[in-house]
Amino acid sequence: MGQNVQIKDTVTLVDVLVIDTDRSFTGQDGQTITPGSVGGGVPGRLAEKLFGLGLGIDHVFVLQNTVSVRRKAGWDEDSAGAVTDVTGSFLRFYDEEEE
Numbered sequence: 001m002g003q004n005v006q007i008k009d010t011v012t013l014v015d016v017l018v019i020d021t022d023r024s025f026t027g028q029d030g031q032t033i034t035p036g037s038v039g040g041g042v043p044g045r046l047a048e049k050l051f052g053l054g055l056g057i058d059h060v061f062v063l064q065n066t067v068s069v070r071r072k073a074g075w076d077e078d079s080a081g082a083v084t085d086v087t088g089s090f091l092r093f094y095d096e097e098e099e
Helices: 041-051 077-089
Strands: 007-013 016-021 031-033 057-063 066-071
Touching (some): 007 077, 041 077, 066 077
Antiparallel strands (some): 007 016, 031 057, 057 066
């Protein structure tokens, strides 16, 4: 149950990865999440999964269908790929193999 989130575009700005998706995660108010302030709701759960990757992510901002993720170490292909993978599969409730 659930569908993959389609990633339309990613932009890397030194230490910020911006992911544009085909799904809205928030309304018109954005939500800022840091490791010490993970709240509830969809943005908080997504941020919790991203922090759990162990990549040194220190800030997530979610506004409608855009997810901005800051990592002071900068972004390489592997770390950016891990974040887009988690974001893309976030709304899946089970793996495709279980279908």
